[in-house]
Amino acid sequence: MWYKLGMSIKKELLLLKRDFGGLIILFVMPVILVVTVTLIQNSSYQAISDRKLPIILVDNDGGSIADTIKKQINASGTFEWIDQIDGQAITEETAKKAVNKGTYQMALVLPAQLSADLKVKIDQNVEKILEEFSMATANVDIDRIVTDKEIHLYFDPATQNSFKEGIKNAIDRMIAQTENQLIYAAFQQSLGEGTAPLVGSVKDFIQFKEMSPLLEQQPIKPNSVQHNVPAWSLFAIFFIMVPLSINMVKEKTLGTQVRLLCNPTPTYVLLAGKTITYLLICLLQFYLIVLVGRFVFPQLGLPQFEVQGYFILLSIMTLFAGLAAIGLGIILGTLAKTQEQSSPFGATFVVILAAVGGVWIPVFAMPELMQYVSKLSPMNWALSGYYDIVLRNGSLLDIAPEIALLFLFFVFMVIIAILYDKRKRAV
Known part of the structure; x- marks a missing residue:
C-alpha cells in the first residue's frame, strides 16, 4: 500500500x-x-457599519453617572449596552473572558462609587472657587481625599486600532459631557442662575485605562x-x-x-x-x-x-x-x-x-x-x-x-x- x-x-x-x-x-x-x-x-481607517454594536457594561456604580452613560450609549445610535449574558449578571472577569474569546468587541467597566465620589470632587472644587470670592457655604468637607476613578475598557484582541481609538473618543466625549453637566449643576445650586469661571477643573478625575482581556496580560497590539x-x-x-x-x-x-x-x-x-x-x-x-x-x-x-x-x-x-x-x-x-x-x-x-x-x-x-x-x-x-x-x-x-x-x-x-x-x- x-x-x-x-x-x-x-x-x-x-x-x-x-x-x-x-x-x-x-x-x-x-x-x-x-x-x-x-x-x-x-494606515487606513476601517469604518464600521451603521448598525448598533453591543457593548458589555459592568455597572459597579449604580448611580446617576451610570444611568447617564447608559442613556448616552443608547442615544449615540452606534452602540447598545448589555449587562447580562444568558440571563446571568456580568462581572468584570466574565466580561474579560467574553471579549477575549471574540464574542463581544468591547466591554466598559464602571468603578464602584463613581457617582458619589465624582459629586464630592465637584463639590470640593466648587467650594474652593467660592472661597476665593468669600462665598463659601461650609457645607462641603474640602479636606476629604477622594481617589481618582478608572473606567476600564476591554477590546477584542482582533479589533483594529483605528476602531478602538474611535470607540474610546466617543465614550470619552460622553463622560466629558456628563462631568460638565454636573459641574454647571453644582454652580447653579450654589449661585442660582449665576455663572463663575471653572477654576480647578475635575476633567482628569475620571481616567480611561485600556485593559488587556488576555489572562496572562500579554500586551498584544493588533x-x-x-x-x-x-x-x-x-x-x-x-x-x-x-x-x-x-x-x-x-x-x-x-x-x-x-x-x-x-x-x-x-x-x-x-x-x-x-x-x-x-x-x-x-x-x-x-x-x-x-x-x-x-x-x-x-x-x-x-x-x-x-x-x-x-x-x-x-x-x-x-x-x-x-x-x-x-x-x-x-x-x-x-x-x-x-x-x-x-x-x-x-x-x-x-x-x-x-x-x-x-x-x-x-x-x-x-x-x-x-x-x-x-x-x-x-x-x-x-x-x-x-x-x-x-x-x-x-x-x-x-x-x-x-x-x-x-x-x-x-x-x-x-x-x-x-x-x-x-x-x-x-x-
Missing part, C-alpha cells in the same frame, strides 16, 4: 510540474496580494499584518482547489482515471496521494507568506509578523485549513465534467468564501445577516483559529473547535465525492 501511495504522490507531483506556470501563480499571487493589501490597509498574513495565506490555500479540480478533470477526459481504476488500487489511496501532495503545497504557501511578513514587511515600513511561540500551532492550523480546501477541490473535480466548468467556478467560489469569511471585511462590521452566513465559510473557521493563536494567545485546546470543523468538512466533502463517483460509474 505504501508503494502505491508513493506512486500516487509522484503522479500528482508530475502533474503539477507540467503546469509550472500555474504552480508559480499559486505562490506569487498570494505574496503580491498580502504585500499590496497590507500596505493599503496599514495591526494590519496580523490580519493580512493569515487571511491571504488562507486565500492562497483555498485557491489550490482550482488546480486540483482541473487535474482531476484532466484524468477523466484523458482516460487516466479509467486506467487507474483498472489497477488493484483502492480509491482512498488515490485520494490520499492527492491530499498529501496538496497539503505540502499549502504548507509551502503559508511558510512563504510568513517569511515575507517576517523579513520583507519591515523593509517596507510595516510591522513584522511574529511567529515566536506560535509556529507549531500555526502549522497545525494550516494543515487543517488545507484539508478543507482539498475537500472542496476533490468534490469540484468530481462534479465538473470539463475544465471550463471547474476553473472559473473554483476561482469565483474562493473569492466568495474569502468575502464572506472575513478576509476582506471584519465579520463584526458586516450586516447581521452576513454575520450568520460567515459562520458557514470554512475560511472563517480557519481565520478564527489563526486569530485565537496570534492575537488571543490561544492553545491547541482553544483552536480545537475550528480544527474539528475543518476536518469534518474535509471528510464530508470526500464522502460526497466518493458516493457521487460510485453512483455515476454504476449507471
Whole structure:
C-alpha cells in the first residue's frame, strides 16, 4: 500500500510540474496580494457599519453617572449596552473572558462609587472657587481625599486600532459631557442662575485605562499584518482547489482515471496521494507568506509578523485549513465534467468564501445577516483559529473547535465525492 501511495504522490507531483506556470501563480499571487493589501490597509481607517454594536457594561456604580452613560450609549445610535449574558449578571472577569474569546468587541467597566465620589470632587472644587470670592457655604468637607476613578475598557484582541481609538473618543466625549453637566449643576445650586469661571477643573478625575482581556496580560497590539498574513495565506490555500479540480478533470477526459481504476488500487489511496501532495503545497504557501511578513514587511515600513511561540500551532492550523480546501477541490473535480466548468467556478467560489469569511471585511462590521452566513465559510473557521493563536494567545485546546470543523468538512466533502463517483460509474 505504501508503494502505491508513493506512486500516487509522484503522479500528482508530475502533474503539477507540467503546469509550472500555474504552480508559480499559486505562490506569487498570494505574496503580491498580502504585500499590496497590507500596505493599503496599514494606515487606513476601517469604518464600521451603521448598525448598533453591543457593548458589555459592568455597572459597579449604580448611580446617576451610570444611568447617564447608559442613556448616552443608547442615544449615540452606534452602540447598545448589555449587562447580562444568558440571563446571568456580568462581572468584570466574565466580561474579560467574553471579549477575549471574540464574542463581544468591547466591554466598559464602571468603578464602584463613581457617582458619589465624582459629586464630592465637584463639590470640593466648587467650594474652593467660592472661597476665593468669600462665598463659601461650609457645607462641603474640602479636606476629604477622594481617589481618582478608572473606567476600564476591554477590546477584542482582533479589533483594529483605528476602531478602538474611535470607540474610546466617543465614550470619552460622553463622560466629558456628563462631568460638565454636573459641574454647571453644582454652580447653579450654589449661585442660582449665576455663572463663575471653572477654576480647578475635575476633567482628569475620571481616567480611561485600556485593559488587556488576555489572562496572562500579554500586551498584544493588533495591526494590519496580523490580519493580512493569515487571511491571504488562507486565500492562497483555498485557491489550490482550482488546480486540483482541473487535474482531476484532466484524468477523466484523458482516460487516466479509467486506467487507474483498472489497477488493484483502492480509491482512498488515490485520494490520499492527492491530499498529501496538496497539503505540502499549502504548507509551502503559508511558510512563504510568513517569511515575507517576517523579513520583507519591515523593509517596507510595516510591522513584522511574529511567529515566536506560535509556529507549531500555526502549522497545525494550516494543515487543517488545507484539508478543507482539498475537500472542496476533490468534490469540484468530481462534479465538473470539463475544465471550463471547474476553473472559473473554483476561482469565483474562493473569492466568495474569502468575502464572506472575513478576509476582506471584519465579520463584526458586516450586516447581521452576513454575520450568520460567515459562520458557514470554512475560511472563517480557519481565520478564527489563526486569530485565537496570534492575537488571543490561544492553545491547541482553544483552536480545537475550528480544527474539528475543518476536518469534518474535509471528510464530508470526500464522502460526497466518493458516493457521487460510485453512483455515476454504476449507471
